[in-house]
Structure formats: structure tokens, C-alpha cells
Amino acid sequence: MTHSSGSGLIHEFLEDSAYVHENWQEVCIGEFDTKVLDRGSGKVLFQTPIARHLEPFWVPILRHFEKHRRVVTYQRRESTTKYLHAWNRAKDLKSVLDHLGMERCDFVSHSSGAIATLHFALMYPERVNSMVLMNVAAHYPRLQGPASVLSDKVAQVLPQSLLLPLFLLYLAERNTKEYPIHRYAFGQFKPLNKFMKYSLNHIVMTHDIRSNLHEIRCPVLLINRTDDRIVRMEDMENMRQRLPDCRGLRTVTGGGHMFHYTRSSEIIEFMEMFYDQITQRPTVAKEER
Secondary structure, rough: OOOOOOOOHHHHHHHHHHHHHHHHHHHOOOEEEEEEEEEEEOEEEEEEEEOOHHHHHHHHHHHHHHHOEEEEEOOOOOOOOOOOHHHHHHHHHHHHHHOOOOOOOOEEEEEEEHHHHHHHHOHHHHHHEEEEEOOOEEEEEHHHHHHHHHHHHHHHHOHHHHHHHHHHHOOOOOOOOHHHHHHHOOOOOOOHHHHHHHHHHHHHHEOOOOHHHHHOOOEEEEEEEEEOOOOOOHHHHHHHOOOOOEEEEEEEOOOOOOOOOOOOHHHHHHHHHHHHHOOOHHHHHHHHH
């Protein structure tokens, strides 16, 4: 998918937002009221959401895979009053799978969505066929202090007009075509200070699975952008070395924190190669012979 620059990219993003909203199906799972996007048929590709309002960033990838797979995602639970932990996210994920009658899936996720997927894989390994994880670390020691101060102290006294640009310093570079869509999407979190404290940053501040990586036995593909301000390449290289069945660490350049949107063509190519490898389709087997 080729993306425009400037205002054209905002227009495309709004069109992708319409795709999501037109395909949402409202469901009630116990006390969890959510919306599910469920399209296509075949082997399930489950996209673990990063946060509410950010679903359109996944549309280019979902549109591609729905042609030959069943693609599923849901609207994540958010909070402005109590902390939501990684295991809360994992249990919500399981509840959606159970509701849809899905036993095992291939998962794709990014950032805090990837954190939730990792915890899900540790809690329910029998439900995971494979994982494509983008922009995630096993631990965030250099961020946990600043994130805590920003979320619990600084953010609580700043107006939205000042807080959003400060938050965006970690997400996208100014004067790039990606900056406006990051600003627009994350600007939907109002009040941002409460979402940051309870729902957005808390999962990063409490995440540490360094001692558990060896328990994740499924095939994993890692992807990151080379210049990300949140997850460094060395963080993901460490995961690549320690995961028992990691099939590689792929990289893209630029695109902001939500790089899988404007770099979707590269991401899709990485994913298709990964699925060819782990399923050993006939074309791959022939080449190996």
C-alpha cells in the first residue's frame, strides 16, 4: 500500500477509520462490552489491539490478510479510574477468543498490544500457534522511571494542549508525514492525563518477562523500526537471542511509533515470508529440496 503525504495521509486514515467502524460488531462477554471486527475465512490471524482509537493503523494489514485468512480484532478496554495490567489484557483477549469459539490462532501485535500478547502466550500457551511482535521489549528499565513521572505527576497538572505534544515526542518526529496522524489518533484520548496514568503507560511500567522468555515455545517473528524512541534495536535483539523459536528480527526505517501503517507493505512481506516458513507450504518445501 502506498500512502500519500501531509493532508492526504489524514484523509486515508479517516477512510481506514470508516472501514473499522463499518465492520464493528457489538458483543457483550460477561461484564466486558466490546466491539469485534471479524472478516474473511480460513486460518485465524488475531490482531491484539494496542489501544482504543488506534485500530485504523492496522487496516492495511487486515485488508491484505482478509483475502485469504480470517482476521479478527476487538476494541480494547480502557480506564481512567483504575490500573489495567498486562494480565487483565490477556484475560480480555482470552474472553474474546472463547466467545468466538477460537482455540488456536496466529497473533500479530505491536507495542502494548504485543506486551498483552506475550503475557497471553505465557498464561495460555496452548492457544497460540505463532506470534508476530512489533516494537516490544522484555523489560523497559530506561522508560519506567520517566513514564511513571510523566503519567502520575507531570501529566496530572498539564492541560491537554501541552500534554499531547509532550507525549508525541516519544511517538513521532515533527515535520514528517506521520506526525499529523499520530497527533490526530492519540488526541482522541480525552482526558489524556487519566488515560496515560491508568491505561496507556501502566502496562509498560510493570512489564518484565526477562526470566520467562524461555517458556515461549511457539514460532516468533520480531519487527521494529531502526530509529524508535521507545524500543531500541538492542532490546529486540536481546529478545531474538533468548526466545527459543525466534525466526528473525526484521526492520523498517521511519514511520513513527505506529510504523506498521505507512510501512505496511514491508510488514506484510515479512509476515507472509514468516507464515510460508512455519507452515512449510509446497513452494517452500520445493525450494528446500
